[in-house]
Amino acid sequence: MGSRLTGDERRVTLVMSALELAKRGGMEAVTIRAVAAHTGVSIGMVQYCFENKEELVVAMAEQLVLELSGSARITFDTLIDWSELRGRQGLYRLIRTGLEWGWPVIEANPERRLLTYEIMTQSLRHRDAGFPRAGAIAVAQREHMTAEVAAFLEECSRGTGTAWTEPVSAIARFGLASLDGLVLRWLVDRDTEVTKRHLDALAQAVAAKAVEVPADDDSAEDGE
Incomplete structure (x- = not known):
């Protein structure tokens, strides 16, 4: 080097x-x-x-998260015409597209996803064995992932004129927990077609946690 x-x-x-x-x-x-x-x-x-190794492992976990979140960000460069992406239907389309962009990264690098879970389970195992500092790695990994997803969801809601009915961090945790299950199942059976249908259902479930925000009435201001 x-x-x-x-x-x-x-x-x-x-x-x-x-x-x-x-x-x-x-x-x-x-x-x-x-x-x-x-x-x-x-x-x-x-x-x-x-x-120490703990700091290196945290950085490894962050890199694995960034590989996935980077693909979701491409969504906003791809879907340029925001005027058509309004309301909960537009929100659903954005979330679905983000998942669709992210999935090929998972599919092309299954060993990376296994490492994500290996880092987390190893950290929790060491924590339960009496090393609380090791457990902090798993916490940091989850918090970083939750923050990335929450930022994505916030941008989706702003761009589509919607508002979340629950704290966005809670919705991000729900989405991540569901996605973890889908990824683990795919790692077992590698059934991409079934997984894609489940990803669509996940996008709908997340979008259902938002409401449409009425547009500002500019006409009233014009008449003043």
């Missing part, structure tokens, strides 16, 4: 290296020493970027 890399670039390179190691040998294969050897840098360089 060249000396010209910035600190952020070094961190990304180390995280991608750690993900590759985890893909080959599971999370047990991810150590500071192994990441240094795989990346071709000193152990001190890895420790300069990540104080």
Whole structure:
């Protein structure tokens, strides 16, 4: 890894290296020493970027989340004509499209999704064994995912003239819990067609938690 890399670039390179190691040998294969050897840098360089393995694992979890949330953001670049996306029907279309854009990322990288769940379950197992700091990794992973989904849902509602009837964070947790179930089932049976029908049902269920906001009456202002 060249000396010209910035600190952020070094961190990304180390995280991608750690993900590759985890893909080959599971999370047990991810150590500071192994990441240094795989990346071709000193152990001190890895420790300069990540104080310990826990910090590296958190960064790995965040990278996995960003890979999915990035695909959802493409929705807003693709659906340029917002004028046709109004009300709950428009909201449903946006959410469905976001899921449709995100699904190929899941399908093309099943080992990445397995790592997402492996990181979470390993962290919770260590927490239950008496290491609360390890459990914080799972909490951070879920909070990061919830924040990404909530931001997406907020943008969807603003663009379609709708408002959520529940706290958006609660709706994001509902959506994530449902999506987790669908992803895990797909990882077992790899039935994409059935999964896509369930994704459509999920988009409808989430959109049903919103109401349409009446448009401002500009005519009254014009008459003043």
